[in-house]
Amino acid sequence: MAIRNRLYPASRQLPVLQEHCAHARRVWNLAVEQQSWWWPGRGNTPPSAERCRQLTEARRAEPWLGAGSSSVQQQALRDFDRALAAFLDPANPARKPDYRSSRGTQGFAIRDTKAQWISRRWGEVWVPKCGWVRFRWTRPLPDRLGVARVTYDRAGRWHVSFPAPQPPVTRQRTGKTAGVDRGVRTALVTSDGQHYRAPKISDRQAARYLALQRRFCRQRNGSRQRERTRQAMALIAACTADRRKDWAEKISTRLVRDNDLIVLEKLNIAGMTRKSKPKPHPDQPGVFLHNRARAKAGLNRGILASAWGTLSQRVRDKGEASGVRVLFVDPRFTSQQCRACGHVSEANRDSQAVFACVSCGHQDHADRNAALNILARGLLLAAGEPVPAPAAGHAALRPHQPAQVAAGTTRSVA
Ligand SMILES: [Zn+2]
Numbered sequence: 265m266a267i268r269n270r271l272y273p274a275s276r277q278l279p280v281l282q283e284h285c286a287h288a289r290r291v292w293n294l295a296v297e298q299q300s301w302w303w304p305g306r307g308n309t310p311p312s313a314e315r316c317r318q319l320t321e322a323r324r325a326e327p328w329l330g331a332g333s334s335s336v337q338q339q340a341l342r343d344f345d346r347a348l349a350a351f352l353d354p355a356n357p358a359r360k361p362d363y364r365s366s367r368g369t370q371g372f373a374i375r376d377t378k379a380q381w382i383s384r385r386w387g388e389v390w391v392p393k394c395g396w397v398r399f400r401w402t403r404p405l406p407d408r409l410g411v412a413r414v415t416y417d418r419a420g421r422w423h424v425s426f427p428a429p430q431p432p433v434t435r436q437r438t439g440k441t442a443g444v445d446r447g448v449r450t451a452l453v454t455s456d457g458q459h460y461r462a463p464k465i466s467d468r469q470a471a472r473y474l475a476l477q478r479r480f481c482r483q484r485n486g487s488r489q490r491e492r493t494r495q496a497m498a499l500i501a502a503c504t505a506d507r508r509k510d511w512a513e514k515i516s517t518r519l520v521r522d523n524d525l526i527v528l529e530k531l532n533i534a535g536m537t538r539k540s541k542p543k544p545h546p547d548q549p550g551v552f553l554h555n556r557a558r559a560k561a562g563l564n565r566g567i568l569a570s571a572w573g574t575l576s577q578r579v580r581d582k583g584e585a586s587g588v589r590v591l592f593v594d595p596r597f598t599s600q601q602c603r604a605c606g607h608v609s610e611a612n613r614d615s616q617a618v619f620a621c622v623s624c625g626h627q628d629h630a631d632r633n634a635a636l637n638i639l640a641r642g643l644l645l646a647a648g649e650p651v652p653a654p655a656a657g658h659a660a661l662r663p664h665q666p667a668q669v670a671a672g673t674t675r676s677v678a
Contacts, residue, residue: 265430265581271389271399271414271422280394285416287332288340288372289364291319295344296363312345333392339373339411371415377426379409389424399424418498430585433520441525443639445598445631446572452515453631455639460515462571463507465500473500508571516578520588527642528576529595591642593651598637602626 273281295315302309310318316338323330329337350358378390387401389412405426412426443455452460465473476497483490519526545551576592583590601608602619604626611622619633620626628636644651 265428266413266425267403267405267428268423268425269387269399269402271397271424273394273397273422277391277394277397281391281397281414281416281422282370283332284336284372284391284394284414285370286366287329287337288343289366289370290329291337291340292344292361293363295341296361299348299361312341315341315345335375335392336372339375343373367418369415369417371413374412374414377409377412379405379412379426397424417502418495419502420495420498421502430581432586433517433582433588435521435586435588438522438524440523441527441639441643442519442523443527443635443637443642444519444529445595445635445638446529452572452575453629453635454519455632455635457629457632459631463504463511465504469500469504473497476500509574512571512574512578516575516582519579520582520586523588525589525591525642525646526579526583527591527593527639527645528579529598529638530592589646591645593638593641593645595638598641599630599634601633601637603628603633603636603640 298315299309319337319341320334323332323334323337344361347358347361350356351360374389374391379387380396381387381401382398385401386398388396388398391397391414406428410427412424415423415425417423441455445453445455452462454460476493480490480493480497483493580590582588597608599619600610600612602612602621602624605621605624607621607623609622612619613630614620615630617630619628619630641651
């Protein structure tokens with residue numbers, strides 16, 4: 265994990281930081297472009313050391329590049345190497361490193377980071393060619409700081425993050441186990457019937473965001489007004505994201521503190537980030553409805569999807585640091601399977617909230633039933649027993665899914 269602190273550069277330091285961001289981005293983009301020339305049979309792209317040598321040459325030839333910090337630029341190349349290695353690792357779902365835009369979040373890395381206190385709440389970090397930059401010091405930092413990262417987000421905020429090991433959650437063995445299901449509406453439901461609500465965007469904020477969005481579309485591209493509107497939108501998004509992160513931290517700590525074994529759904533990133541479907545007009549074919557309720561639902565869907573991603577990542581990190589076993593299982597059909605008799609049918613879920621088995625008559629809260637199924641699969645996995653393929657032969661099992669994926673289910677983190 266990383267300890268992220270808000271950075272408050274002085275106005276004279278801003279141009280230097282922005283230039284570091286621009287250099288890191290351009291060097292990264294050059295590396296992406298160089299890699300894009302690779303073709304099977306054309307030989308290898310230059311290795312890392314050769315790329316660094318080329319950077320030195322380029323710095324000599326191009327004064328604008330040479331004026332920047334060589335350590336910031338070299339670090340951008342190292343970041344690229346790491347991103348490429350992650351992409352080429354078959355066990356890692358990382359995407360291919362791609363061009364970075366000047367419109368997204370900007371940032372650069374500092375090597376051999378030095379930080380010092382200036383008062384009880386404030387510290388400063390050394391940035392090459394810039395000097396000491398003040399930041400809000402919120403929690404103790406490790407002795408060796410390694411590579412720190414400075415970022416500038418779309419809402420106009422600077423942060424510095426220091427890598428730090430995940431501290432263990434203080435806990436005692438409880439002997440309890442929990443399966444966790446994504447609830448139908450907003451909640452997270454555990455197998456013992458706990459519901460947790462993720463923060464959503466408030467009605468007021470959503471209305472403002474959508475109004476800003478409409479204004480943004482009408483404004484002239486590149487105008488100062490438009491930039492101001494964009495920043496206001498980004499600020500709303502950033503505040504919502506902060507609340508969501510805070511929620512994920514609290515809930516993951518609670519789950520890890522209270523349970524010795526936690527079973528979560530294996531994530532389907534592609535499914536989570538799917539775009540919302542267009543809503544056709546009921547009477548006029550070819551016309552699509554657009555109303556604010558749908559738009560707000562879209563905002564919330566995105567927030568909930570990423571809240572889930574953050575949460576499962578944090579549960580995994582904290583579990584690993586605190587000796588709690590966290591398992592991931594295939595979530596397919598967990599919402600349609602009866603906990604009592606194992607019967608799988610869509611008809612079991614006549615209503616969204618209630619689970620009623622058509623075979624044995626067992627009734628339960630729908631999300632808790634699913635969480636119990638997830639827990640049961642996790643317990644089988646923990647005992648080293650094979651987890652039966654969920655609903656093999658069931659009509660809803662998509663035929664293009666290979667059998668091992670259905671049966672093998674899992675990645676485990678001890
Ligand atoms: Zn049943």
